[in-house]
Structure formats: C-alpha cells, structure tokens
Amino acid sequence: MTERLRLSGLTKTFGGLTVASHIDLSLNDGDRTALIGPNGAGKTTLINLISGALAPSAGDIHLDGARLNPLDQASRTRLGIVRTFQVSRLCRDLSVIENVSLALIQRHRAAFRLWPSARRDRAIRSEAIALLEPLGLADKAGRLVGALAYGEQRLIEIAIALALNPRVLLLDEPAAGVPESESGVILDLLSRLPGDLPILLIEHDMELVFRFARRVIVLVAGAILFEGTPAEVAENQQIREIYFGRGGH
Amino acid sequence: MADIVADPSRVEPGRWRALIGPELAVVAVGLLAAIVFPDDLGFITRINILSIFTLSIALVVGQAGIGTLGQAALFGAGSYAAALWALHVSAEPFSGLLVGALAGAGVAAASGLLILRTRGLTLIMLSIAFAQVLLEIANKAAFVTGGDDGLADIPVNPILGAVAFDFHGRVGFCYTLAALVVVYFCLRRLIASPFGLTCRGIKGDRLRMRAIGAPVVRHLLCVYAIGGAVAGIAGALSAQTTQVVGLGNLGFELSAEGLVMLSIGGVGHLAGALLGVPTFMIVRHVTATINPYHWLLVIGVLLVVTVLFLPGGLYGMVDKWRRRAGQGGS
Ligand SMILES: Nc1ncnc2c1ncn2[C@@H]1O[C@H](COP(=O)(O)OP(=O)(O)OP(=O)(O)O)[C@@H](O)[C@H]1O
Numbered sequence: 201m202t203e204r205l206r207l208s209g210l211t212k213t214f215g216g217l218t219v220a221s222h223i224d225l226s227l228n229d230g231d232r233t234a235l236i237g238p239n240g241a242g243k244t245t246l247i248n249l250i251s252g253a254l255a256p257s258a259g260d261i262h263l264d265g266a267r268l269n270p271l272d273q274a275s276r277t278r279l280g281i282v283r284t285f286q287v288s289r290l291c292r293d294l295s296v297i298e299n300v301s302l303a304l305i306q307r308h309r310a311a312f313r314l315w316p317s318a319r320r321d322r323a324i325r326s327e328a329i330a331l332l333e334p335l336g337l338a339d340k341a342g343r344l345v346g347a348l349a350y351g352e353q354r355l356i357e358i359a360i361a362l363a364l365n366p367r368v369l370l371l372d373e374p375a376a377g378v379p380e381s382e383s384g385v386i387l388d389l390l391s392r393l394p395g396d397l398p399i400l401l402i403e404h405d406m407e408l409v410f411r412f413a414r415r416v417i418v419l420v421a422g423a424i425l426f427e428g429t430p431a432e433v434a435e436n437q438q439i440r441e442i443y444f445g446r447g448g449h
Numbered sequence: 450m451a452d453i454v455a456d457p458s459r460v461e462p463g464r465w466r467a468l469i470g471p472e473l474a475v476v477a478v479g480l481l482a483a484i485v486f487p488d489d490l491g492f493i494t495r496i497n498i499l500s501i502f503t504l505s506i507a508l509v510v511g512q513a514g515i516g517t518l519g520q521a522a523l524f525g526a527g528s529y530a531a532a533l534w535a536l537h538v539s540a541e542p543f544s545g546l547l548v549g550a551l552a553g554a555g556v557a558a559a560s561g562l563l564i565l566r567t568r569g570l571t572l573i574m575l576s577i578a579f580a581q582v583l584l585e586i587a588n589k590a591a592f593v594t595g596g597d598d599g600l601a602d603i604p605v606n607p608i609l610g611a612v613a614f615d616f617h618g619r620v621g622f623c624y625t626l627a628a629l630v631v632v633y634f635c636l637r638r639l640i641a642s643p644f645g646l647t648c649r650g651i652k653g654d655r656l657r658m659r660a661i662g663a664p665v666v667r668h669l670l671c672v673y674a675i676g677g678a679v680a681g682i683a684g685a686l687s688a689q690t691t692q693v694v695g696l697g698n699l700g701f702e703l704s705a706e707g708l709v710m711l712s713i714g715g716v717g718h719l720a721g722a723l724l725g726v727p728t729f730m731i732v733r734h735v736t737a738t739i740n741p742y743h744w745l746l747v748i749g750v751l752l753v754v755t756v757l758f759l760p761g762g763l764y765g766m767v768d769k770w771r772r773r774a775g776q777g778g779s
C-alpha cells in the first residue's frame with residue numbers, strides 16, 4: 201500500500217491552548233479512516249492544518265513524499281487535498297449547478313478564461329449534472345442553493361469535493377445536520393467512491409463510523425489516544441469511558 | 450438538461466437576441482434620445498460616459514463584491530493620461546482611449562495590491578484614501594497636471610483621420626455611444642465566462658473559493674484591473690469630448706455618485722448601470738433646473754425609495770415585470 205499523506209509531529213497551539221499535539225498519522229491508498237473524539241478535541245483543527253487553512257506551530261505535512269507546509273490552501277487543493285466543511289459553506293446566491301461548476305472550473309484551470317465558449321459551457325454543465333445525478337439533485341440544478349433544505353446543501357458540499365478530483369478526501373461531519381432518515385444517502389455515496397481514494401471522516405454518529413471505517417482514530421485534547429479497528433475501539437474500556445461514557449453518541 | 454443533448458448544429462432561435470439584444474436596445478434608446486433632444490447632445494454624451502464609468506463599478510462592486518469608494522481614481526487616471534497623451538504625443542483618439550485604459554488598469558493593479566488584501570470597512574477606507582492621495586498628487590504636480598486649473602484645450606484628431614469632432618457634439622455623441630456599446634458587450638461576455646462566475650463565487654464566500662483551489666487575491670486583482678481599464682476608458686472619453694480635465698475627475702464625489710447611480714439601477718446587474726445613470730442624471734437635471742438648491746434632496750429621496758422598496762433597483766423591477774409578462778404570454 202502506498203502512502204499518500206503523512207503527518208509528522210503536527211502541533212498547533214492557540215495561545216496557551218494546545219489543540220493538536222505531536223500528531224503522527226499516515227493515510228494510504230484506499231484508507232477508510234474515521235476520526236472521532238469529544239467536542240473540542242481538535243478534529244476540525246486537524247483538517248484545517250492539513251488543508252492549509254491554519255499554519256501548524258510545529259511538524260510537517262507530506263503528500264506523495266513532497267512537503268506541503270509552504271503551500272497555501274488553494275495550492276494544496278489543486279494538488280488534491282480536498283476538504284468539506286462541518287457547517288456548509290456554499291455560495292447561497294448562486295444556483296446548485298453554478299456552485300458545482302465553480303469547482304469544475306478550478307479543476308480544469310479555466311478560471312481565468314475571460315470569454316465564454318458554448319462548447320466549454322456544455323462540457324462543464326454535463327459534468328456537473330453527472331455529479332448531481334447520483335445525489336438526486338439533478339432536477340434541482342437551477343435552484344438557488346440558499347433555497348434548498350440543509351440536508352441537500354450537505355450533499356452539494358460532497359459533490360463539490362468530488363468535482364475537484366481529490367487525492368485525499370477530508371470529510372468534516374458530512375452527516376451533521378442531515379435528518380437521520382437521509383444519512384443513509386451519504387453512506388451510500390461514500391461507499392461508491394473510488395476504492396483507492398484515501399478518506400478521513402470525522403463523524404459523531406458511531407453507527408456510521410462502524411459501517412464506514414476500517415480504522416478508527418480517537419483524538420482527545422489534541423492528541424491521538426488510540427488507533428485501531430472499529431472492533432478494537434468498541435472494546436476499549438478507556439475510550440468507552442471518555443467517549444461513549446458521555447452518553448448520547 | 451435539454452441543451453446538453455441538443456444537436457450542436459441546430460441554430461437556436463433567439464440566439465442572436467441573447468448575443469447582442471441588449472446592445473441593440475442601448476443603441477436604439479441612445480439614438481432616439483439624440484433625435485428627440487438634439488440640443489442636449491452634450492448632456493447625453495455625459496450620460497454615455499458616466500454609464501461606462503458606472504459599468505466599471507457594476508463589475509467591481511456588483512459582480513466581485515469589492516466594496517470600493519475610490520473608482521474615480523481610475524477614471525481620473527484615464528482622463529489625465531489621455532489628456533497628456535493628446536497634448537504631448539498624439540491627438541489620435543483611439544490611441545488616447547488605449548492610453549486611458551492602460552492608465553486605469555495600471556493604477557488599479559498598483560492600488561489593488563494594497564487594497565484587495567483587506568475587506569469591508571477597511572477596504573472602503575483604503576480605497577477612499579488612495580483616491581485622495583492621487584488627487585493630492587495631481588494637485589501638487591501642477592507642472593504636469595495643471596494643478597487646480599487642470600488641463601484645457603486638449604486636441605483630438607478626426608476619428609480614423611476622417612470624421613472630425615464637430616461643434617454640436619454629434620460626433621462626440623456617436624463616438625461615446627459606440628464606446629459604451631462595445632464596453633457593454635465585452636463586459637456581458639466577461640461575466641458570462643468562467644472568470645465572471647468565479648468572481649461571483651468570491652463575492653459569495655471567499656473561504657469556499659480557497660477550499661476549491663481559487664487564488665482569490667489574484668482573481669480580485671485581475672477583475673479590479675479590468676474595471677480600472679473600463680473606468681480609464683470613460684475618463685479618456687471625458688477628456689476627449691470635453692477637451693478639459695480637472696481635479697473633479699479624481700474626486701470622491703464622482704466615486705460616490707457612481708455608486709448611487711448603480712444602486713438606483715440595481716447593483717447585481719450590468720444593466721443596473723445603464724438604467725441608473727440616465728435616471729439619476731435626468732432627475733438631477735430637471736430638479737436642478739426647477740430649483741438649483743434642492744436637487745440633492747430629491748436624489749436622496751430617490752435613493753432611499755429604491756433601497757427600501759426596490760431591493761433589486763430599477764433593473765429588479767423591470768425584470769419582475771418582464772417575467773410576469775412572459776408567464777402571462779405563454
Ligand atoms: N481559530 C481559533 N482560535 C482559538 N481557538 C480555536 C480556534 N479554532 C479552534 N479553537 C479551539 O480549538 C479547540 C478544538 O476545536 P475544533 O473545532 O478543532 O474541535 P472539534 O474536535 O472539531 O470539535 P467539534 O466536535 O465540536 O466539531 C476548541 O477548544 C476550540 O475552541
């Protein structure tokens with residue numbers, strides 16, 4: 201198995217607060233890894249560090265052996281580090297298909313084309329529809345995103361991520377805010393993604409985690425507390441106390 | 450989805466109307482105004498020029514969300530550059546437009562490096578400050594710019610060496626109307642391009658755009674420079690048709706007026722500029738003729754009414770009517 205992403209000694213402090221503490225982690229081809237941990241453990245921060253939204257206080261990030269630290273967020277995305285947001289961030293005044301097209305335009309390096317071309321428009325449009333179709337959103341392509349239900353907006357987040365042709369996919373609670381009846385749609389979607397694409401999934405819903413992940417990482421107070429298979433995590437007494445002990449999840 | 454599978458060789462009906470329909474409407478309205486009011490060609494020419502200027506604001510503010518109040522700096526740069534070019538190098542009008550466009554784009558790119566890294570109130574303040582600094586430089590560098598007196602007697606050669614600018618302003622009117630139509634066409638194409646959509650995306654959510662790999666500041670610089678070129682062309686046209694350039698071309702008042710005119714017409718659409726400018730100019734002209742002291746009040750009321758009752762400006766209202774009519778018809 202080839203290693204795609206490697207974090208070594210990744211550390212982030214906000215003032216005196218350490219939210220990522222010496223994190224060592226690899227994502228290999230085909231990894232289906234879930235990242236769990238209590239609220240405020242630093243899960244989203246870790247995605248921000250990997251994607252370049254935050255600069256680490258110490259430690260390194262490598263993609264395919266190349267050091268990513270000096271690159272900004274946009275450059276990392278162009279290399280295939282793709283993330284979704286815990287709270288949807290979409291252009292609400294643009295239509296569904298425009299939101300997806302924006303990502304396709306970036307991927308095709310067409311964003312500085314100053315003149316429209318009917319052929320290019322058609323190609324991008326059909327590619328966008330092909331991404332929306334399996335999500336059941338093709339018939340809403342022309343609707344403004346702001347007018348859609350939040351659950352549907354969560355799906356568009358994922359469609360945008362896939363439009364970018366990711367080499368590493370970082371999903372921050374994709375099912376958060378989706379009615380339970382519909383979270384199955386997201387799991388289906390995840391299971392249909394290319395088998396070799398490494399995915400890091402942050403998720404509170406343990407059922408989803410256990411169905412999706414082959415490896416679970418438990419993050420507590422910015423440090424990796426435990427790493428193992430879903431079964432091992434379920435059996436671990438310490439995790440049960442820290443995590444499941446809070447009840448609810 | 451129908452248009453994806455459509456046979457590419459099929460000529461869509463209405464395709465030409467979509468391609469140049471709005472430009473034809475501008476030409477028709479412009480010519481009609483000139484025929485009905487032949488004694489007001491100077492005024493109509495001014496409307497043409499300010500429409501180009503306000504289109505540049507519609508691009509920068511309305512499409513890309515760059516909330517600037519310093520657009521006059523780019524208009525002024527274009528007008529001084531074109532005037533100096535005509536006085537010292539060549540009075541050929543098209544080269545003057547090119548020089549004006551380059552000056553506007555250059556000043557925009559230089560100031561953009563500073564301004565576009567900020568947002569919101571900071572950006573507004575910086576854009577005003579930059580325009581004031583430029584105004585002060587133009588004021589102090591009197592040996593080049595004429596300072597407070599400005600530059601006068603700017604020469605213009607006949608267009609293409611054949612059509613001379615006349616006393617009545619007929620040629621000036623046609624020249625500026627043609628420029629307006631060309632600029633409008635190019636900007637409509639620009640905002641329909643991937644670049645234009647990207648600008649609207651940046652206006653919508655910058656963080657989202659970074660997360661999909663967009664170099665946000667570079668995009669903003671690019672659109673700001675294009676807006677600067679358009680404002681510079683407007684400035685150059687002003688220098689060529691009035692044959693004078695003064696500090697007012699760089700002033701805050703012009704920037705603010707442009708934004709007011711756009712707000713009246715509708716910020717989110719290029720057509721907003723083309724509706725707002727004539728409305729503003731005519732209302733001001735008429736009220737100032739009736740009572741020279743109260744026109745500002747009337748304009749103020751007009752602005753408040755549009756902001757409160759017409760959120761999409763005049764364009765939004767017209768668009769709603771058109772849609773309703775379209776629904777009724779089919
Ligand atoms: N920009 C910031 N400045 C200061 N503190 C921050 C910043 N971003 C996050 N934090 C803090 O870092 C800690 C980790 O936050 P983070 O959002 O990574 O948690 P999380 O594991 O994603 O939690 P949740 O499950 O609620 O999403 C929190 O205590 C948070 O308050």
Ligand SMILES: [Mg+2]
Pocket residue numbers: 243244245286
């Ligand atoms: Mg989080």
